Amino acid sequence: MRIVSKLMIPAVVLCLLSGCMLPREEELLPPDLLQPEEVNFLTVEVGRGTIQDIIEDSLIAGSSVHYEMTFYNRSGYLAELDARPGQEVKAGDILAKLDTGSLEMDIQYRSIEVEKLRLTLEELVRTGSPRFSRRMAELDLKMAELMLQQLEDELAKSTIIAPVDGEVVFLSAYKIGEFVPGRSVVLTVADPSQVQFEYSGFLTNRIKHGMEAEIMIDSGSYAAKVSMIPANAPLEERDRYANTVVFTANDPESLPDNIKLGTRYRFSIFIEEKKDVIVIPRSAVSSFMGQDYVQILDNGMRTERDLDIGITSGTQMEVLSGLEEGELLIVGINK
DSSP, X not given: OHHHXXXXXXXXXXXXXXXXXXXXXXXXXXXXXXXXXXXXXXXXXXXXXXXXXXXXXXXXXXXXXXXXXXXXXXXXXXXXXXXXXXXXXXXXXXXXXXXXXXXXXXXXXXXXXXXXXXXHHHHHHHTTOOHHHHHHHHHHHHHHHHHHHHHHHHHHHTEEEOXXXXXXXXEOSOOTTOEEOTTOOOEEEEOTTSEEEEEOSTTGGGOOTTOEXXXXXXXXXXXXXXXXXXXXXXXXXXXXXXXXXXXXXXXXXXXXXXXXXXXXXXXXXXXXXXXXXXXXXXXXXXXXXXXXXXXXXXXXXXXXXXXXXXXXXXXEEEEEESOOTTOXXXXXXXX
């Protein structure tokens, strides 16, 4: 270390004597001053007007009469399924069957046996056979009929038959060959002649029992009434109508014949109308943590203003407090 230091001293002195200079730092130029970009706000003058509180949305055509079809208390493997959602069915149509093995063949055999015993009895009666013979023939026939009835009941419990002319509105996910537990709903048939309209949207809690409504079907408007809300649904149907409001046409006979179950239609319910109130565009209102607010232009400066909101329609809002008539409401930026 000492040797290096002694060698460096003469080098530094020599450099200074020969005019050797260290590099000079360049002077830093002051930064350019950024000019704020001028913003041109789009504004509308706050004024008064009329606003209506109307509930509008879409609902679904349904039926007040449903038949949930099961295999009663029978379990088994699904052998036949002749149904699909929206399918029209006739009363008596076979819609589904469980695998019953040789049951149908057994019924045929038993039917033949019943017919033979019936013929035998008729012949005994015709020929005036002894009472004992006729009575024994009657008992044999009765026993065969009971056994046939038992087999037919067993087949009926393993078969789903359409109870009315209607429409399949629900079909389970069971496939041919899959095991179906007893009492499982395989499909649901609705009676399309008993039309009702069902709504399950986000406005459900605003709809009250007995409210008058208009339902738009094709190009016509039909008067209806709220006939059921979740709170007054029958106990046995609380699950089905837990979040559903039911509308019933005031004059069901006036409804078009081409209403299809499951089809959506528009409806409206008039709540109230207010005149000469401060009304602003709904698009100008923002919300943060439940507080509605807008921006206004006050002496050229943008200012936020909290609001108390009254009626809200599709495009407008009523302002209860927070704005005065004549103030400039910012609705956008002119780019």
